[in-house]
Amino acid sequence: MSAETSLAVETNGENESTESEFQKGVKHLCERGITKVPTKYVWPIPDRPNSGNGNSSASIPNLKLPIIDFSKLQGSNRSQAINSLKNACEKFGFFQLVNHDIPRDVIESIIDVSKRFFELPFEERSKYISTDMRSPVRYGTSSNQNKDDIYCWRDFLKLSCQPLSDVLPLWPSSPVDLRQAVLDYSKNTKFLYLMLTEAILESLELMDITNNENENDEFREFKDGSQLIVVNCYPACPEPDLTLGLPPHSDYGLLTLLLQDEVQGLQIQYEGRWVTVEPLPDSLVVNIGDHLEIFSNGKYRSLIHRVLVNPSKSRISIASLHSLPFNSVVQPSPKLIDEDNPRRYMDTDFASFLDYCSSSESKRKSFLESRKLT
């Protein structure tokens, strides 16, 4: 890299040619060699990782998230496990899932292939760039790269998982083992999602467990929902205190299952403070999304979380996002509404989410906030 280009990147965030370089992602930027975070990625002081703002993570002992043992949900102590699940969903909307039974090689393969995907030459990765939120395969950077004034320190690959026969041939063909690894991982997480959703409905007392088929209308809807695998790459950052891997957000959808590598970075906002979720070996972080908060009429919480970046280590995480089918409308379950618990959210669908994303409202409040009835 010439000194001239280096200067352009480091000192001039507004330069047009540099602007288009930022579109190519953080990994690309880092490969060109930088020692400072370009202005484009510098967040205002109150939003930074260590701002006073009641959010100083440094002074807070790391909070232990509830641990849900998947094997207990399947065993003779189910009712006790359901109770723990209920408490976790009410209090945090986040928990660590252990004994989840996903074979170790499936986990190792998805992490490994994800790392190798982001190590491919930019030209190879760039084949999958799409700014269409409905595209089944999207490689991109930041959060919403067409709209974000300030970028986050994150590149991603989003792979839609249905219908599998249609989307599989569209997934990246390089590395050669990517499709198989994502396929195996997505099937395992879909199964876990189904088992967890069933348990969550039971914990909300919406599942008729005397019914042999063990199914009801809600479950049928949830079962046919969509799955999106998001591979996040957060390259090591020379000035991690100035930027964010992901800004505060809650997850759209019903449930997110997150696999993080051994590098920490995820924080949840709990009682007004930012708390780091420490990676627990062999676990998955599960969180309630906006749809489930709406469906439960606010009983279960879709918590705000964010991602910090690291000065020395690149971090990979893989989120499996499960939502209702694209055309479905989510609304508070009528069974959870009564005089004491009036309806708290508007009907919500994917179109309302897209409208929100392209509206100026998205700068002022979260999507979930925008769906609340006042």
Ligand code: OGA
């Ligand atoms: C997300 C997310 C957390 C992480 O993808 O929505 O919150 O640790 N990811 O990458």
Ligand code: NI
């Ligand atoms: Ni998230």
